[in-house]
Amino acid sequence: MKGKENKNLRIRVKMESKEFGDLLDEKSQNSDFHQDHHHKETFITKWIFSQDHKMIAKQYLLTGVLFMGFIGIAMSLLFRLQLAWPEESFAVYDIFLGRWAPEGVMDPNIYLALVTIHGTIMVFFVLTAGLSGTFSNLLIPLQIGARDMASGFLNMLSFWLFFLSSVIMLASLFVEAGPAAAGWTVYPPLSALPQAQPGSGLGMTLWLISMAVFVASSLLGSLNYIVTVINLRTKGMSLFRLPLTIWAFLVTAIIGVISFPVLLSAALLLIMDRSFGTSFFLSDIFVQGEVLHYQGGSPVLFEHLFWFLGHPEVYIVILPALGITSEIIATNSRKPIFGYRAMIASILAIAFLSTIVWAHHMFISGMNPFLGSVFTFTTLLIAIPSAVKAFNYIATLWKGNLQFNPGMLFSIGLVSTFITGGLTGIILGDSTLDINVHDTYFVVAHFHLVMGISALYGLFAGVYHWFPKLFRRMMNKNLGYIHFWITAISAYGVFFPMHFIGMAGLPRRYYTNTAFPYFDDLADINVIITVFALLAGFAQLIFLYNFIYSMFYGEKTVQNPWKSNTLEWTAPIKHMHGNWEGEIPHVHRWAYDYSKPGHKEDFVPQNVPIGENEEITEH
Amino acid sequence: MIGLLTGAVLFLMGIAIWQISKIHQLIQNNMGIKKDNSQVATQEDNDLQGKLMFAFLVFIYVVTIYCFWNYTKVLLPESASEHGVTYDRLMWISFAIILFAQTITQAVLHYFAYKYRGVKNRKAFFLTHDNKLELIWTIIPAIVFFILIIYGMITWSSIMNFDDQDEEALIIELYAQQWNWKARYAGQDNVLGDANVRFLNDFDGRNSVGIDSSDPNGWDDIVVTQEFHIPVNRKIIFKMRSQDVLHSAYMPHFRAQMNCVPGMITEFSFTPTKTTAEMRMNSDIAAKVERINKIRYNNSQKLLAKGEEGLDPYQFDYLLLCAKICGTSHYNMQMKIVVDTEKDYNKWISSQPAFSSIMQ
Numbered sequence: 001m002k003g004k005e006n007k008n009l010r011i012r013v014k015m016e017s018k019e020f021g022d023l024l025d026e027k028s029q030n031s032d033f034h035q036d037h038h039h040k041e042t043f044i045t046k047w048i049f050s051q052d053h054k055m056i057a058k059q060y061l062l063t064g065v066l067f068m069g070f071i072g073i074a075m076s077l078l079f080r081l082q083l084a085w086p087e088e089s090f091a092v093y094d095i096f097l098g099r100w101a102p103e104g105v106m107d108p109n110i111y112l113a114l115v116t117i118h119g120t121i122m123v124f125f126v127l128t129a130g131l132s133g134t135f136s137n138l139l140i141p142l143q144i145g146a147r148d149m150a151s152g153f154l155n156m157l158s159f160w161l162f163f164l165s166s167v168i169m170l171a172s173l174f175v176e177a178g179p180a181a182a183g184w185t186v187y188p189p190l191s192a193l194p195q196a197q198p199g200s201g202l203g204m205t206l207w208l209i210s211m212a213v214f215v216a217s218s219l220l221g222s223l224n225y226i227v228t229v230i231n232l233r234t235k236g237m238s239l240f241r242l243p244l245t246i247w248a249f250l251v252t253a254i255i256g257v258i259s260f261p262v263l264l265s266a267a268l269l270l271i272m273d274r275s276f277g278t279s280f281f282l283s284d285i286f287v288q289g290e291v292l293h294y295q296g297g298s299p300v301l302f303e304h305l306f307w308f309l310g311h312p313e314v315y316i317v318i319l320p321a322l323g324i325t326s327e328i329i330a331t332n333s334r335k336p337i338f339g340y341r342a343m344i345a346s347i348l349a350i351a352f353l354s355t356i357v358w359a360h361h362m363f364i365s366g367m368n369p370f371l372g373s374v375f376t377f378t379t380l381l382i383a384i385p386s387a388v389k390a391f392n393y394i395a396t397l398w399k400g401n402l403q404f405n406p407g408m409l410f411s412i413g414l415v416s417t418f419i420t421g422g423l424t425g426i427i428l429g430d431s432t433l434d435i436n437v438h439d440t441y442f443v444v445a446h447f448h449l450v451m452g453i454s455a456l457y458g459l460f461a462g463v464y465h466w467f468p469k470l471f472r473r474m475m476n477k478n479l480g481y482i483h484f485w486i487t488a489i490s491a492y493g494v495f496f497p498m499h500f501i502g503m504a505g506l507p508r509r510y511y512t513n514t515a516f517p518y519f520d521d522l523a524d525i526n527v528i529i530t531v532f533a534l535l536a537g538f539a540q541l542i543f544l545y546n547f548i549y550s551m552f553y554g555e556k557t558v559q560n561p562w563k564s565n566t567l568e569w570t571a572p573i574k575h576m577h578g579n580w581e582g583e584i585p586h587v588h589r590w591a592y593d594y595s596k597p598g599h600k601e602d603f604v605p606q607n608v609p610i611g612e613n614e615e616i617t618e619h
Numbered sequence: 620m621i622g623l624l625t626g627a628v629l630f631l632m633g634i635a636i637w638q639i640s641k642i643h644q645l646i647q648n649n650m651g652i653k654k655d656n657s658q659v660a661t662q663e664d665n666d667l668q669g670k671l672m673f674a675f676l677v678f679i680y681v682v683t684i685y686c687f688w689n690y691t692k693v694l695l696p697e698s699a700s701e702h703g704v705t706y707d708r709l710m711w712i713s714f715a716i717i718l719f720a721q722t723i724t725q726a727v728l729h730y731f732a733y734k735y736r737g738v739k740n741r742k743a744f745f746l747t748h749d750n751k752l753e754l755i756w757t758i759i760p761a762i763v764f765f766i767l768i769i770y771g772m773i774t775w776s777s778i779m780n781f782d783d784q785d786e787e788a789l790i791i792e793l794y795a796q797q798w799n800w801k802a803r804y805a806g807q808d809n810v811l812g813d814a815n816v817r818f819l820n821d822f823d824g825r826n827s828v829g830i831d832s833s834d835p836n837g838w839d840d841i842v843v844t845q846e847f848h849i850p851v852n853r854k855i856i857f858k859m860r861s862q863d864v865l866h867s868a869y870m871p872h873f874r875a876q877m878n879c880v881p882g883m884i885t886e887f888s889f890t891p892t893k894t895t896a897e898m899r900m901n902s903d904i905a906a907k908v909e910r911i912n913k914i915r916y917n918n919s920q921k922l923l924a925k926g927e928e929g930l931d932p933y934q935f936d937y938l939l940l941c942a943k944i945c946g947t948s949h950y951n952m953q954m955k956i957v958v959d960t961e962k963d964y965n966k967w968i969s970s971q972p973a974f975s976s977i978m979q
Contacts, residue, residue: 187865189863189864189881196863285816300880300883334743336747339753340748341748342748366880369776372775373772376768376771384764388753388760395749397732399735400735400743401741402665402737403665405660416679416725416729419725431772433706436695439943497686497690500686500694501693504693504695505872507940511949515953516953521914522693523914595743596745617745
């Protein structure tokens with residue numbers, strides 16, 4: 001039995017490297033001897049330096065999503081208070097900001113720092129590491145039918161590097177002069193010169209170190225995901241039978257490997273400029289009465305390097321969320337995802353185009369206007385596959401039998417915000433129209449809806465849907481419903497009006513708008529936005545409570561609570577090394593045989609062989 | 620004090636958590652009555668949530684209509700520059716397309732969510748794909764986007780590819796530093812003198828934009844602060860510089876923005892079409908100013924009641940703002956723009972001292 005399985009696996013895997021084969025042998029043996037294995041496991045190897053993908057997924061979820069997410073959202077509430085009631089004294093400022101809020105009034109520098117760290121944490125720590133880290137780790141091995149990641153050790157290393165980078169980032173909050181405050185894009189010279197801004201001292205150094213470590217973590221993780229998906233699929237799991245989650249995670253990892261190194265190089269060059277006197281990004285600077293020695297560098301170069309990562313990064317954030325949504329919408333509609341191959345083609349098209357649209361963030365940076373035309377063209381092209389995805393989701397709902405589990409609500413919510421936010425991209429992606437809304441609140445509203453809120457919805461959907469797989473218990477659905485509806489209402493309440501203050505000409509990252517009487521009539525709108533933001537923040541406490549409560553006291557799950565087709569639900573509820581007792585299930589069909597005619601149940605798991613007269617419907 | 624507040628906050632948070640857990644318990648009890656303890660959606664759940672999905676569609680529409688109804692008035696008034704008219708037209712065409720697509724897709728999405736809410740023992744319609752349908756909804760957006768791309772590109776190149784050797788145009792340098800703007804006029808010869816940050820400390824620091832005094836072109840240059848004037852209906856070519864960090868010269872009423880990059884000279888050009896006086900007469904602006912003054916009056920009363928200074932009434936002026944994060948006072952980096960008639964402009968500019976007066 002064991003021998004046969006090894007042989008099968010090895011045939012499937014087409015191992016080129018002997019090492020990998022050995023690794024795999026060891027993995028499949030682990031599963032059969034998992035009882036033995038448990039003896040060797042200590043507290044440290046099981047809970048801390050675990051190499052098990054399920055444990056690592058939980059570690060990412062707790063640190064990346066719950067902990068960092070809590071901090072990131074709390075920061076946004078702090079600066080939203082300042083925006084609604086500028087320069088008023090708040091007790092919370094006294095508590096959390098201390099000397100940065102003299103007499104309880106927020107200091108302008110710490111305002112910028114909060115905006116910066118909020119962006120950094122949400123984009124990188126929560127929505128990149130938290131989202132991919134949790135679900136790629138949990139689902140890749142389980143959904144492709146593998147014992148674990150290709151390299152458990154690198155996977156563990158990836159998490160702990162992420163942890164280290166989180167610690168460094170949080171440590172920067174306690175630096176004397178304050179954390180980085182040049183915006184999450186850290187454009188030099190502002191980020192390069194401590195004379196230009198207090199946050200550009202030690203705080204910025206720590207930011208850069210943290211990001212360098214983060215990139216290393218991300219690369220290790222991504223390489224592992226790619227290798228695992230390509231090599232460790234179980235028998236029968238051809239690429240066109242992969243669930244869309246896996247497609248999304250695979251392509252996300254590939255974009256990450258292509259673009260993150262460029263961020264690393266930008267960060268390194270910035271470190272050189274800051275600490276070793278080079279002039280990559282700096283030229284002709286006069287600050288605090290002194291001409292600096294820098295000559296010949298260009299900040300525009302940094303913008304190119306940053307956005308070469310920065311734009312694919314948006315898709316690194318949103319693609320996994322879309323993958324998760326595809327899976328959850330199909331399962332809960334009890335229908336195949338509509339246009340499976342078109343969905344894959346869209347993911348690939350988005351991924352390809354995402355690497356050649358970066359300069360649409362730089363239309364008015366001073367680069368050659370001809371480039372603006374080129375990037376307008378590629379940018380609006382990317383709207384086509386995005387539109388196809390949205391239409392396909394809607395078509396999946398059509399004539400379905402929708403099961404409104406909390407995960408489903410968040411998935412539909414994602415489609416809604418993805419459309420609303422995506423449509424305004426038509427304006428920002430058009431170089432002409434960008435001129436007057438660039439760096440205004442219009443941009444803030446656009447990207448929060450299309451990547452922030454949408455990706456968060458994907459994340460929540462995933463947590464509700466796979467919570468039973470992670471913690472063997474169910475989350476409370478009613479609290480889930482309350483969480484969704486408050487969040488959905490407040491998300492539109494925050495970001496819909498925000499488009500208008502952007503089109504009124506209000507630039508972003510202003511500590512207060514009172515310096516311009518022209519903006520006085522926007523004050524009311526800012527209060528409304530803040531009230532909705534506070535409401536949204538409150539809703540996340542419900543989620544937090546539900547999460548922690550259910551982790552310990554939630555209803556115990558059955559093996560396949562959502563009646564889903566994918567392989568993770570064929571694995572036993574109890575976690576074990578190697579995921580399946582005995583043989584790994586073989587795959588005989590695609591993941592979307594829901595409500596297939598000729599079957600009694602409305603789902604047919606992937607490991608069920610094709611019946612004698614059954615039509616093969618995979619598309 | 621801090622200890623007390625921390626205590627209070629923790630106490631309140633405790634109450635909040637206690638309340639949530641109470642709600643939770645109540646819900647649990649209710650579930651008990653229904654004899655259903657499952658955390659998987661039941662038919663009742665599907666029914667309620669499906670209906671809520673439809674209600675949410677109504678909510679989205681209400682929010683949209685409310686925002687357009689109430690907030691259209693805060694938007695920028697009609698453009699005060701020549702290219703801005705084309706800009707605005709493209710903007711409203713795009714908006715029409717967006718609103719159309721938004722209304723339809725949200726309706727279909729939420730209506731389907733409502734219509735096909737789960738019913739026990741019903742089987743969904745098995746449908747994997749439909750090539751014809753998919754082709755249609757790939758091609759239609761593609762066509763729409765291509766039209767927008769072409770329109771956008773033509774407009775973009777007509778705005779950005781201006782003739783910067785145009786003799787008729789007025790050349791003005793916008794000079795950015797933390798945290799103020801200066802404007803430099805090219806003077807009689809309409810040629811800006813060379814400049815560099817190295818010259819900033821010349822003449823005891825009075826060479827405020829770093830003009831190279833060895834370049835005769837610069838001797839007649841005029842540097843102004845606080846406000847700068849431009850003549851109506853004449854093409855202006857702006858040359859942007861920054862001495863320290865990135866800034867962005869944003870003139871929203873003219874639909875104009877360009878980053879100011881240290882070590883580089885960036886350019887933007889527009890032709891103003893409405894003088895400040897004309898714009899103040901604009902009905903949108905007049906209404907806006909009235910609203911703002913009402914707000915300011917109320918705020919003033921509150922301040923006066925507290926024994927503080929009141930606020931001055933507001934009068935409309937064109938603005939130059941900084942739109943690129945640039946440090947502590949990013950939020951207050953402004954300069955007033957005055958669009959004059961040709962005559963008034965000439966009068967104003969002739970009263971400004973040239974660089975040569977500083978050199979002496």
